[in-house]
Amino acid sequence: xxxxxxxxxxxxxxxxxxxxxxxxEPAIARRHTDTPPPIDADxxxxxxxxxxxxxxxxxxxxxxxQLFNTFLQESGLRLRHYAVLRCLATCEGALQRExxxxxxxxxxxxxxxxxxxxxxxxxxxxxxxxxxRSRIVVLTEGGRAFLRDTDQAGRRVxxxxxxxxxxxxxxxxxxxxxxxxxxxxA
Amino acid sequence: xxxxxxxxxxxxxxxxxxxxxxxxEPAIARRHTDTPPPIDADxxxxxxxxxxxxxxxxxxxxxxxQLFNTFLQESGLRLRHYAVLRCLATCEGALQRExxxxxxxxxxxxxxxxxxxxxxxxxxxxxxxxxxRSRIVVLTEGGRAFLRDTDQAGRRVxxxxxxxxxxxxxxxxxxxxxxxxxxxxA
DNA sequence: AACAACTGTTGACGACACCAATTATTGCGC
DNA sequence: GCGCAATAATTGGTGTCGTCAACAGTTGTT
Numbered sequence: 001x002x003x004x005x006x007x008x009x010x011x012x013x014x015x016x017x018x019x020x021x022x023x024x025e026p027a028i029a030r031r032h033t034d035t036p037p038p039i040d041a042d043x044x045x046x047x048x049x050x051x052x053x054x055x056x057x058x059x060x061x062x063x064x065x066q067l068f069n070t071f072l073q074e075s076g077l078r079l080r081h082y083a084v085l086r087c088l089a090t091c092e093g094a095l096q097r098e099x100x101x102x103x104x105x106x107x108x109x110x111x112x113x114x115x116x117x118x119x120x121x122x123x124x125x126x127x128x129x130x131x132x133r134s135r136i137v138v139l140t141e142g143g144r145a146f147l148r149d150t151d152q153a154g155r156r157v158x159x160x161x162x163x164x165x166x167x168x169x170x171x172x173x174x175x176x177x178x179x180x181x182x183x184x185x186a
Numbered sequence: 187x188x189x190x191x192x193x194x195x196x197x198x199x200x201x202x203x204x205x206x207x208x209x210x211e212p213a214i215a216r217r218h219t220d221t222p223p224p225i226d227a228d229x230x231x232x233x234x235x236x237x238x239x240x241x242x243x244x245x246x247x248x249x250x251x252q253l254f255n256t257f258l259q260e261s262g263l264r265l266r267h268y269a270v271l272r273c274l275a276t277c278e279g280a281l282q283r284e285x286x287x288x289x290x291x292x293x294x295x296x297x298x299x300x301x302x303x304x305x306x307x308x309x310x311x312x313x314x315x316x317x318x319r320s321r322i323v324v325l326t327e328g329g330r331a332f333l334r335d336t337d338q339a340g341r342r343v344x345x346x347x348x349x350x351x352x353x354x355x356x357x358x359x360x361x362x363x364x365x366x367x368x369x370x371x372a
Numbered sequence: 373a374a375c376a377a378c379t380g381t382t383g384a385c386g387a388c389a390c391c392a393a394t395t396a397t398t399g400c401g402c
Numbered sequence: 403g404c405g406c407a408a409t410a411a412t413t414g415g416t417g418t419c420g421t422c423a424a425c426a427g428t429t430g431t432t
Binding site for chain 1 (some may be wrong): 419
């Protein structure tokens with residue numbers, strides 16, 4: 001699975017982007033006379049949005065999510081299910097409240113996710129002995145097997161995303177991302 | 187308008203995350219006996235998902251988008267409107283088709299976005315003289331004024347997001363993000 | 373016993389990515 | 403010139419997702 005996660009753009013005419021020499025190619029939309037070209041690239045507010053790390057992060061996050069989902073689609077899961085599974089794998093049994101806090105998902109979202117995972121036999125809810133409100137969610141053997149089987153393919157997703165980066169650069173990027181994520185959710 | 191783009195979390199009880207010492211705090215969900223702790227942190231598939239740059243990117247992108255939207259919310263716009271505006275500011279008149287390609291949004295999404303911008307008087311559609319199918323979208327004076335007025339606040343969004351990073355690190359991160367984004371959309 | 377706080381749960385709403393279909397128009401081949 | 407594939411903008415529908423409000427069962431406190 002997940003060999004060619006490339007056909008994201010069925011019609012390959014989406015990538016007419018040149019790295020350098022941006023912000024200038026009227027070429028086609030250049031003849032609606034009325035307004036004289038008031039483009040002053042000097043004006044700071046006229047910079048491209050892609051020059052903004054925040055927006056870049058936003059777009060890249062989207063692409064990353066899509067990539068993860070295409071990788072997971074044959075298993076019937078989606079990224080958020082996978083996140084729950086991975087979380088369960090490390091904390092070994094967690095209240096839904098904890099999952100919600102750790103993953104940054106709304107408590108109501110956890111319900112559906114755990115429902116699905118239970119239906120697939122990847123996790124199950126158990127009563128918490130000391131608090132009858134809570135349910136403890138644990139990974140089943142099936143869930144463990146799934147994680148084991150898909151681990152390698154999962155790594156390939158990030159590999160694919162970071163293709164243009166050398167290993168050392170990926171490390172740098174990762175450290176920076178961790179720093180950025182650090183103060184808020186994780 | 188739009189001075190303090192900070193009151194992002196009305197109820198400040200969402201960020202109980204500590205930067206260091208993650209992945210270990212059973213503390214509460216630690217007593218559902220049945221399963222013996224089969225946690226082998228050695229097992230590679232048991233690493234936390236947050237150790238994955240791809241997932242980190244996904245979460246950070248989400249946070250970035252939220253931050254942008256709270257910054258824009260008083261103006262009635264959302265991030266995607268803002269992206270269109272900024273795109274128009276640099277290319278000065280673009281077919282909707284071009285906006286779609288540049289921003290990576292579906293053509294059908296552009297329609298609604300430009301509709302909204304037109305309603306707010308920030309942009310307008312003009313007929314393309316050589317192709318009556320196309321409409322050329324141009325920034326109005328109002329749109330230019332809006333960009334001028336909100337520019338500083340816009341920068342503050344990225345500043346806020348990258349708080350934990352020193353200026354040099356932000357530069358590094360930005361360069362890496364550009365590289366990653368480079369091969370696909372922008 | 374009464375009351376506030378909390379857990380899981382359901383429901384609704386809006387934003388958004390995605391895809392299919394439609395209309396008006398263009399360009400091309402015959 | 404006439405049909406016909408391709409294209410720009412548009413509409414509509416579907417599914418995921420983030421967010422909030424409300425609710426029931428349960429806990430802890432007073």
